[in-house]
Amino acid sequence: MSNPQLVESLVQRSLALSSTAGGELERSCWMVVHEHHHGVMPTEYDIREIDEDLYLAVLTAVKQSAQGS
Structure with a gap:
């Protein structure tokens, strides 16, 4: 299960x-989950997994x- 504080933080950013x-x-x-996972916002055609x-x-x-x- 995901960390509730992390989810709430990402919800607010989203x-x-x-x-x-x-x-x-x-x-x-x-986009915000991608940034959390990879450290950067995705580019237009970014297909990295999240x-x-x-x-x-x-x-x-x-x-x-x-x-x-």
């Missing part, structure tokens, strides 16, 4: 990113947060 990038939640979640479980945990939390707004 929400901030999606608010400036047109609201694409899936993309912003992928932690799928962490991505899904962040995406789920972001969607729940968005519904509560």
Whole structure:
């Protein structure tokens, strides 16, 4: 299971990113998890793997947060 504090931190970064990038939640979640895993934001065609479980945990939390707004 993912670290709840890490997930919350990535959720906050994802929400901030999606608010400036047109609201694409899936993309912003992928980008922040990619940055956490690889240390850099992805390039346009970056296909490096990320932690799928962490991505899904962040995406789920972001969607729940968005519904509560």
